[in-house]
Amino acid sequence: MIIDGIACIHIRATRPDQKLKTAPFERLVPIHSKLLTFGFLGYVTKVKEAGNERVFPGLTCHKKHGYSAAPSKWFTRVREQLAFRDKAAKKDFHSFRHTLTDHLKQKGVSESLVGGSLGYQSVGIKFGRYGKDFRPDVLASVIELVALESF
Secondary structure (H helix, E strand, O other): OEEOOEEEEEEOOOOOOOOOOOHHHOEEEEOOHHHHHOOHHHHHHHHHHOOOOOOOOOOOOEOOOEOOHHHHHHHHHHHHHOOOOOOOOOOOOOHHHHHHHHHHHHOOOOHHHHHHHHOOOOOOHHHHHHOOOOOHHHHHHHHHOOOHHHO
C-alpha cells in the first residue's frame, strides 16, 4: 500500500490464519528502496493478479508456528549448506530481528524508532499509551539506514 507517497507493508492480522503477538506488532513499515529497485511492488501486483491474498502464497500455515515454520527450516538448511553454523551464537531465522535491532542501535537510531519499525512496544506511558504510531515518512528514514549488504 502507498501512504503519502511511501510504499509500505501493513503488518496486521485480518484473517483467522494470521496472528500478532500483541497489538503493537500491527504497523506500517516502509519498504526499503533496494527492494523497490528489485521490483518488489511488481511482484506483489503479479501475486494479487493471480488471485492470491498473501504476498508469499507458497508458504503454508503450520498449526503451531504459523507461516514462519517453512522459512525457518529453509534458513537452517541453507545455513548448514553454507557452513554458517555458529555453535556459540546458535543463530537462527529469528536472529535477523535481533541483528537488525543492533544494526540500527549502532547507527544511533532511538529505541522508539527501532520499536516503531520492528513492532516493539514503547515502555513509557507517554509513548505507549498516548502516542500514535510513527508515520511512514518518519520510519522511511530509519528503514533506509539498513545496509542490506550487511545482512
